[in-house]
Amino acid sequence: MARAKRVVVIDHRFLIRAGLENLMSELREVELVKTFEGNETRLSEKVLAKKPDLVIVNPHATSQGFVNLLNNIDSETFVIGLVSNDADVSIISHFRQTIFQNSNKSELQKVFRKVLGTTGENHKKNGILSDREITVLKYVVKGYTNRQIADELFLSIHTIMTHRKNIIRKLGINTVSGLTVYALMNKLVIIPKQ
Amino acid sequence: MLIEKEMLMAEVVYHDHNLIPIIGRFGIRMGYDDESIEELCNKHRVNIDFFLTILNVFHDSEYFPQKQMQMFPVGMLVSYLKKAHKDYLEDEIPEIKNLIGSMISECHIDKSTYLLFLNFFDEYKLELENHIYREETKVYPYVVALEKALQTGKADEATMQQMNTYPIAEYEREHENVEEKLNDLKNLMIKYLPTVDDDRLCFRILRELFALEKELNEHARIEDLILVPKVMAMEIAIKNREK
Numbered sequence: 001m002a003r004a005k006r007v008v009v010i011d012h013r014f015l016i017r018a019g020l021e022n023l024m025s026e027l028r029e030v031e032l033v034k035t036f037e038g039n040e041t042r043l044s045e046k047v048l049a050k051k052p053d054l055v056i057v058n059p060h061a062t063s064q065g066f067v068n069l070l071n072n073i074d075s076e077t078f079v080i081g082l083v084s085n086d087a088d089v090s091i092i093s094h095f096r097q098t099i100f101q102n103s104n105k106s107e108l109q110k111v112f113r114k115v116l117g118t119t120g121e122n123h124k125k126n127g128i129l130s131d132r133e134i135t136v137l138k139y140v141v142k143g144y145t146n147r148q149i150a151d152e153l154f155l156s157i158h159t160i161m162t163h164r165k166n167i168i169r170k171l172g173i174n175t176v177s178g179l180t181v182y183a184l185m186n187k188l189v190i191i192p193k194q
Numbered sequence: 195m196l197i198e199k200e201m202l203m204a205e206v207v208y209h210d211h212n213l214i215p216i217i218g219r220f221g222i223r224m225g226y227d228d229e230s231i232e233e234l235c236n237k238h239r240v241n242i243d244f245f246l247t248i249l250n251v252f253h254d255s256e257y258f259p260q261k262q263m264q265m266f267p268v269g270m271l272v273s274y275l276k277k278a279h280k281d282y283l284e285d286e287i288p289e290i291k292n293l294i295g296s297m298i299s300e301c302h303i304d305k306s307t308y309l310l311f312l313n314f315f316d317e318y319k320l321e322l323e324n325h326i327y328r329e330e331t332k333v334y335p336y337v338v339a340l341e342k343a344l345q346t347g348k349a350d351e352a353t354m355q356q357m358n359t360y361p362i363a364e365y366e367r368e369h370e371n372v373e374e375k376l377n378d379l380k381n382l383m384i385k386y387l388p389t390v391d392d393d394r395l396c397f398r399i400l401r402e403l404f405a406l407e408k409e410l411n412e413h414a415r416i417e418d419l420i421l422v423p424k425v426m427a428m429e430i431a432i433k434n435r436e437k
Contacts (some may be wrong), residue, residue, distance in 0.1 A: 171378075172378075173378045175374050177378075181313075185307050185387070
């Protein structure tokens with residue numbers, strides 16, 4: 001399984017930091033590694049030390065120089081500006097991507113998913129399937145036979161059957177179509193666009 | 195409680211109101227007055243023993259119909275089962291579907307999850323329809339033909355062929371998948387469907403699903419406990435005679 005995407009948030013308001021932290025906890029394979037208020041000394045060093053994949057920064061919480069620095073550091077790090085709804089184009093134009101303070105939850109999630117390339121919400125909220133079981137479930141939903149899944153994962157067919165039994169027992173869902181609905185609901189798989 | 199013919203119908207319904215639709219399938223509608231089961235059955239030309247057997251199977255899941263209960267003409271059994279099918283397909287399933295539709299139209303967040311749920315329900319509905327269609331076009335005519343063959347002493351080609359290739363024991367295995375899907379529907383709703391604005395609506399859907407599940411289970415028990423043994427006995431009788 002891929003390493004969790006690392007996120008850093010810089011905003012001077014506690015409520016905003018807490019809100020983003022909450023939102024990130026619902027995303028799969030995403031970890032909010034650190035929040036900053038924006039006025040810390042040697043902020044850029046501290047941020048870079050976290051090797052973030054994504055930095056969400058409120059430009060009003062910190063200096064313009066810092067924002068410019070962020071944008072120039074490293075192409076691997078994505079920077080999102082958290083701006084007010086009536087923010088001036090001159091501010092928005094500093095960022096490849098912005099989110100607004102009155103964005104609703106699904107808009108925010110959409111942006112994060114796009115930027116981080118994750119597939120969905122944190123299944124761990126439901127908390128019960130192991131990573132391996134989720135992998136098997138994804139194949140089951142795609143219509144793979146036990147044999148095919150075993151070949152894909154280099155496991156014995158017996159192991160796959162055990163995983164399937166455990167999935168059914170844990171979820172209480174028996175049919176493949178039921179499992180498909182579960183997987184789609186939890187964004188474990190996505191419906192391909194027509 | 196064992197339901198007996200001396201009991202007042204109203205009393206039976208006080209004990210178990212879930213029986214109302216089943217009683218209705220025999221043409222006995224509410225407004226039972228102070229009449230006993232026997233009186234009402236006579237009035238509506240309903241076979242009392244058969245009526246009591248069906249009611250008791252539904253009322254008490256431990257109830258096991260006695261051997262002589264398999265003596266009913268299969269036509270009677272089949273016509274009851276068909277009425278029940280009609281209720282499922284024409285009333286109960288569309289009602290649940292309507293409720294799910296209302297739930298979706300009243301939800302103000304992302305509807306896609308609920309549409310998936312509706313989709314799954316449609317899949318279940320189709321499977322139930324197919325199952326019922328097969329029973330009514332393949333199994334029941336076969337059962338009636340068997341009885342006729344026993345009575346007349348002549349079994350036609352088609353009946354004999356079905357008896358040899360697809361005896362009644364075969365078809366019983368097919369109930370399973372339909373039951374599993376219904377169970378999954380309930381579980382998805384209880385455990386995994388995101389919270390909706392209208393709890394009462396959700397509760398109603400769930401109540402209907404539970405009621406449908408109970409009905410279908412009892413329906414299957416009637417088939418398993420009365421129809422199947424009876425048909426198996428007829429199959430053996432015909433085989434013995436052909437020898």
